Amino acid sequence: MTPLTEITADELVAAQYFHGHKCPAMPQGLRAGHLAMDLLAVSRSRGGRDLQAVVEIGDHHFSGCFADGVQFATGCTYGKGNITQRALGKFAVTLIHPPTERAIRVTLKYERMQACLQLPFFEQRKQGIPPDALDPSVVNPLIEDVVNHPWEDLFDVQRFAQYPVETPRESFDAVQCSSCKEMVVLPYARHLDGQFYCLVCFQSIVSRANNQA
Ligand SMILES: [Zn+2]
Ligand SMILES: [Zn+2]
Structure with a gap:
């Protein structure tokens, strides 16, 4: 069955509020997070030990906003300690389900990202225009596309039946x-x-x- 990876309008607005501006990379993370949860057939993290996410975004490069979308969709957050960064400068997330040790790694397709980098959005970003100062007509069609395009064209997926899981004990002392x-x-x-x-x-x-x- 093809998972829906559905992003409702309400969720997109709430995620954009959390993130601070409208851009295509945050929704990419939002959708990657939903896709991974759908494929694992799990729901959003509540306690912190139910899911773990590893994002491969590095520091200070384009589309780092991806990581905020992952946090919002999956509920794997910095405060709960169940999201970690493996700084590889890649646009990927691995979502791990500790109770079953299953995991899914979702990556953005190279060709798709390469095509995006030629668009006016990135041309203007490269010139130093911050994302919140861009004309909505430049940004909105990209967001629309990320949210609604069939996921098979956007992402590659790897499945792991038994992923190494570390669950450190929480300290109360x-x-x-x-x-x-x-x-x-x-x-x-x-x-x-x-x-x-x-x-x-x-x-x-x-x-x-x-x-x-
Ligand atoms: Zn952003
Ligand atoms: Zn001291």
Whole structure:
């Protein structure tokens, strides 16, 4: 059965509010996230251990907005700790379902992205015009296309029957740094001469000691 990967008008508006502007890359991520969830037959992440996403977007390049669409669609978010970045400068997401260890990797088709890069939207972006300052007539048809075009033309899909899953334990222990007095979660604290320190204070104590030696 062909999955629907449906993006409702309401969801698109809400995602654009979350993201901050209208562009084609965020909806690409939105649709990639829905496609991966549909193929895995899972629903959006609620608790954080139900789904994991790995995005391959790097830093400071075109179409990084893809990652925000993935977060909005899948519910895998920075705060829940179930989205990670594997900075490869690629337009791909792997969605993992830890209970069954199944995973789907969705990538944008090369030819399609290459064709997009020739459009006025990217010409203007390259000239330094920020996405929120572009004429809607340049952006809207691209968004329309990303949302409604058959997904088979947009994405390639890889399926994994048994994907390696790591589920770190959530820490509920915290201490007070003896120096700055701020709270620090235990795995990030350092124990020195019977006192707990945050990493910043610990490092400044250590470097002071090294300078005196
Ligand atoms: Zn954007
Ligand atoms: Zn401190």
